[in-house]
Amino acid sequence: MDLLIAFGTDDGKNLNSDHVGMAKYFYVYKFCSNEEKFVEKRKNVEFKGDESMKHGDPEKDRATSSVLKGVDVIVGRKFGPNLPRILKKFVCVVVRTDTIDSAIKIVCRNIDRIIEEKDKGEGRKHIVLKP
Numbered sequence: 001m002d003l004l005i006a007f008g009t010d011d012g013k014n015l016n017s018d019h020v021g022m023a024k025y026f027y028v029y030k031f032c033s034n035e036e037k038f039v040e041k042r043k044n045v046e047f048k049g050d051e052s053m054k055h056g057d058p059e060k061d062r063a064t065s066s067v068l069k070g071v072d073v074i075v076g077r078k079f080g081p082n083l084p085r086i087l088k089k090f091v092c093v094v095v096r097t098d099t100i101d102s103a104i105k106i107v108c109r110n111i112d113r114i115i116e117e118k119d120k121g122e123g124r125k126h127i128v129l130k131p
Contacts, residue, residue, distance in 0.1 A: 001115055002032040004039065005073040005107060007100045012041070014099050020076025021064040021086075027100060028071060031111060036104055042067050065089055073114060075103055083126060091118045092126040106131060 008023030010016045016023040026042045045063045065086070068074065073091040077098075086092055091114055095103045106129045107114065117124045 002030060003072045003111075003114070003118070004070055005029050005031055005036075005075060006042070006068055006071045007103055008044075008074070008076040009100060012100075015075070015077045015095070015097070015103060017077060019078055019080035020074055020092075021080060021082060023076070026068060026071075026074075029104065031107070034108070036108065072118060073107075075107060079126065087124055087126060088122045091124060094126060094128045096128070096130045102131065 006026040006028045008016045008020035008025075009027055010024045012025065012027060021044075023044055025044060028039045028042060029036045030039050044067055064082075068090065071090060073093060074086065075093045075095055077096075078094060079086065079092055083092060093107065093114060095106050097103050097106060110127070110129050113127060117127055
């Protein structure tokens with residue numbers, strides 16, 4: 001099964017340290033047949049809402065989700081309060097590592113578990129993976 005997996009990053013090397021939806025960019029990789037290939041760099045939209053809006057606002061979810069159209073899985077160090085909404089559209093994977101390269105290795109070792117969660121549809125839960 002081919003999967004498009006997005007990694008939230010600010011610098012193209014490390015996973016961003018804030019909620020994944022706050023990343024400046026998403027580096028999208030195609031995972032298939034035990035191989036991964038970089039597909040593209042997507043700039044995250046800067047949310048133009050009221051400054052008083054909090055993390056978890058549905059408008060922030062919609063804006064970030066629009067950038068991730070076609071993606072199956074989102075990988076980051078942490079997710080915010082929009083997690084229940086995001087899970088309806090994507091498999092959400094929390095990795096306990098800092099770099100995209102090490103996150104890719106963790107995802108590869110756990111790809112069957114990720115596919116299993118994807119197959120659950122809107123009833124899926126997030127996954128936490130350690131190195």
